[in-house]
Amino acid sequence: MAVLVTGVGLFLSAFFIHLLIWRVRLPNKQTRSLLLIFFSALALWTIPLWLFPLLYSKIGLPAVTLTEYLHTIFLFISLTFAYITTYSGIEVDSPSLVMVMIVKKAGCDGIMKDDFENALTDDILVKPRVRDLVRDNMAYLANNKFKITHKGARIARLFIFYRKILKATDKGG
Amino acid sequence: MFVSLLHLLTPLSCFIINILSQFFFIWILSFGLLKSELFGFIIGFLLVLMMGTQTDSSVQDVHAIVATKLIIYTSLSYCYFHFVNLAITARRIRLIRELYSFEDGLTMGEILRQYNARDMIENRIKRLIDSGQIVFRNGRYFIGKPVILLISEIIIIMKRSLLGKRSEFD
Numbered sequence A: 001m002a003v004l005v006t007g008v009g010l011f012l013s014a015f016f017i018h019l020l021i022w023r024v025r026l027p028n029k030q031t032r033s034l035l036l037i038f039f040s041a042l043a044l045w046t047i048p049l050w051l052f053p054l055l056y057s058k059i060g061l062p063a064v065t066l067t068e069y070l071h072t073i074f075l076f077i078s079l080t081f082a083y084i085t086t087y088s089g090i091e092v093d094s095p096s097l098v099m100v101m102i103v104k105k106a107g108c109d110g111i112m113k114d115d116f117e118n119a120l121t122d123d124i125l126v127k128p129r130v131r132d133l134v135r136d137n138m139a140y141l142a143n144n145k146f147k148i149t150h151k152g153a154r155i156a157r158l159f160i161f162y163r164k165i166l167k168a169t170d171k172g173g
Numbered sequence B: 001m002f003v004s005l006l007h008l009l010t011p012l013s014c015f016i017i018n019i020l021s022q023f024f025f026i027w028i029l030s031f032g033l034l035k036s037e038l039f040g041f042i043i044g045f046l047l048v049l050m051m052g053t054q055t056d057s058s059v060q061d062v063h064a065i066v067a068t069k070l071i072i073y074t075s076l077s078y079c080y081f082h083f084v085n086l087a088i089t090a091r092r093i094r095l096i097r098e099l100y101s102f103e104d105g106l107t108m109g110e111i112l113r114q115y116n117a118r119d120m121i122e123n124r125i126k127r128l129i130d131s132g133q134i135v136f137r138n139g140r141y142f143i144g145k146p147v148i149l150l151i152s153e154i155i156i157i158m159k160r161s162l163l164g165k166r167s168e169f170d
Helices: A002-024 A030-051 A053-058 A066-091 A095-109 A113-119 A127-135 A150-165 B002-027 B033-052 B059-089 B091-100 B108-114 B117-130 B147-162
Strands: A139-142 A145-148 B134-137 B140-143
Touching: A002 A030, A002 A066, A002 B059, A030 A066, A066 B002, A066 B059, A066 B147, A095 A113, A095 B117, A095 B134, A095 B140, A095 B147, A113 B117, A113 B140, A127 A139, A127 A145, A127 B091, A127 B108, A145 A150, A145 B091, A150 B059, A150 B091, B002 B033, B002 B059, B033 B059, B059 B117, B091 B108, B117 B134
Parallel strands: none
Antiparallel strands: A139 A145, B134 B140
């Protein structure tokens, strides 16, 4: 029970710190900032507990065994990655979700195919993501051409390999 | 100590079994991607449930142990589901694969010839229609099943509360 309560409690504490910071100012590199906040919270909990194991029992909290300690860290990290994964869907608009919302906005009459397609342009769907690649050092612009960086090539190879494992034959996207 | 370590490794080992089962369903039984992901997840989930109850702890502790393991397993599986989703549908991954296949690079115009809004709409509207989320009737699109709509509305609520806007273009 201690692992569940501590792990979830620690995650919620980090989450509220993140909410507070986001209210004050939205960071430029949001995912990096989230990782920093959540792992700092984890460090603030684990390091004193590791350095001074008796500290917690002295202030009336139950003693934590090594496996409980590791289990709590594991629970916290799993929740953190699940949240950061979800956050990436909040940070940028997913085209599928935008499409569904456009159709919903049209109401009971639906939306004409042409009107639907005209609402979604390259300026909205493609160009911002190309700029993101440059911002995140996965591509660079030289002589008016976008070229892939070493980091981008590593990511491309990883996904090309994984798509083969998944037998994904269509071009995707 | 050994039993405790076993508890620690249960969600991770079940997660690995989930992924391996997915490969088995794809390569041996020729399942589709979504179906293989679902079956892989269910197998791992059931294993966590079975292994979670193998303890001599009190009933209250067993519930807490199983809940903890299920949260860890579900979180890991959720991250993996998104990783697969990235490989299949993410725009940035598609763009980076395009750039990877052209060593000399591409101008914005060339990128848009390889992959553009029209291609994207075609790919995605097909998936939405195939899954029944959108219905195409008499030249018009309508909402079908409300699952993706519900997810969209939840994400918009989260966007508004976290970022203070409904869309990245607001």
